[in-house]
Amino acid sequence: MGGGGHLTEAGEPGSGRAGGVYTWEEVQSHCNRNDQWLVIDRKVYNITQWAKRHPGGSRVISHYAGEDASEAFTAFHPNIKYVQKFSETPVHWRVGSNRAKSGPGQKRGHHKRFSTLYVLQAGWLQHDFGHLSVFKKSSWNHVLHKFSIGHLKGASANWWNHRHFQHHAKPNIFSKDPDVNMLHVFVVGATQPVEYGIKKIKYMPYHYQHQYFFLVGPPATHSNLLPRADHTHHDFTPRLGGPGLVLSYYLRYLCCSIPMFGLFGSVLLITFVRFLESHWFVWVTQMNHLPMDIDHDKHRDWPLHLKATCNIKQSPFNDWFSGHLNFQIEHHLFPTMPRHNYHRVAPLVRALCEKHGIPYNVKTMWQGIVDVFRSLKNSGDLWLDAYLHK
Structure with a gap:
């Protein structure tokens, strides 16, 4: 074997x-x-x-x-x-022929320069390295991914890989995509609410989840409000070489902030910043996924991952705000492609989808935000109906 x-x-x-x-x-x-x-x-x-x-x-x-x-x-x-x-x-x-493949060829590119914008948006920077989309040599991407997410963000590279690659492998699939594991705080999609309702599961008043999502959703979903135990667990794996980079982030932050704000003020500041960051991240990602198809594994071909995601219309602000991840369809089809190239391949993907009758959803950012609330309300209503009548 x-x-x-x-x-x-x-x-x-x-x-x-x-x-x-x-x-x-x-x-x-x-x-x-x-x-x-x-x-x-x-x-x-x-x-x-x-x-x-x-x-x-x-x-x-x-x-x-x-x-x-x-x-x-x-x-x-x-x-x-x-x-x-x-x-x-x-x-x-x-036995049998291989499954038909479709989709435009992927041409790899490289970032031309790093600017202060990358420092301000360290989350998008570590995302680039994590997807091996900056350098040709994977080892360089891995090293800088550990540095950027560890020293610049205070999180574990191995924790990110463990969760994010599962998301890309099986997006919006229960038990396989960690991003739809809502820890019983929310029910999502059309299948899970009914299953919870029939089993009389009521950890939360799910028919109100569209109302409490604003305060609970981003911190719970992003899991980045404060250092977490699972970050530390992954940092102590031997191949990462210990939690030094993660600890260096907090040491650097405290050394710089305590002289100005004191210890209590420094803790309040980082908590507030993490809260804002969580909202930023969650709205960027959830408007692409949460209103889409969420279900158990149907063993779809790779191009049909489009059913689990959608795009947000391109604009200078949307590109900046989302780190070019408003092209979420292209990102899921070609996860190693540098994100500044998504707009180039998007017309080819859209034309191919039209040819084969595959939905290619594009929304305004406002519509994407509204759809998050609408989908949560619909899922909550499905749960309530099943809970009361089945």
Whole structure:
């Protein structure tokens, strides 16, 4: 079976299946925690042991156990030749043709310069490094990602990778996308509210969630109001080298702020700034996702991730305010593409969607904000109806 450090062929010892053919039913049966196979370019890989060493985290690759991960594999790995060093051949070919791929070719680019705007918007900067979209060498991106999110933001790079890559692998999918894990504070989409209602689950008055979202939603969703235990847990993993960068952020902040504001004033200031930052981040991201389709995994092809996201109209302010993530459709299709190139590929994506009848949703920023409240109210009403009558 699969070795500890490499992807290996999926054949059973002594099965005589080397070089043979697997049916999709066989592949799909290997989708539990202790037995995981997936398909990349019609080749079957046993990732049971490799998942534990996967640099992007075990969950993000395990979410594709029993599935065709070809499109996700290509989208997440800008240097395919390097990644292929971790796979062994021969492998087994599966029955049937590979799933059709669509979408414009991805041309990688690089940022021309760093300005003070990047320092002010350190969140977008670390996002660039985290998606390997700045430098050709992944190692440079990884190092600067740790520095920018750790020293400039006071958060864990490994924590960000652990959550964010799962979001991109399975956006708006319950149990696989951490961003729709609302910790029982909210119910979202059309499926979860009914499930909670039927089971008589009432941790919160969900039919009022559109009203309390403003105060509770951003801090709870962004999880960045104060240093969190799960940040620290991920920072102590050996490959990160300890929590030094995260601690350096708070040490630097306190050394600079205490002489001016005192200890109590410094704590109040950072709490207030985190609160504002949480609102900024959540409104930018949730208007793209929360009003869209949220459900259990339907095993969609990569281009159909468009059902889970939408764009916000382009304007100088919207581009700046959202860090070019108003092009959320393009960002999800091509997560390693530098964000300042999204506007170039957007017309091609839109034309392709029109050709194949795939919805390509674009909203004004005001409409996006209103839709967040509308979707929360609709989900809350669904919960109340199921809670009272089913």
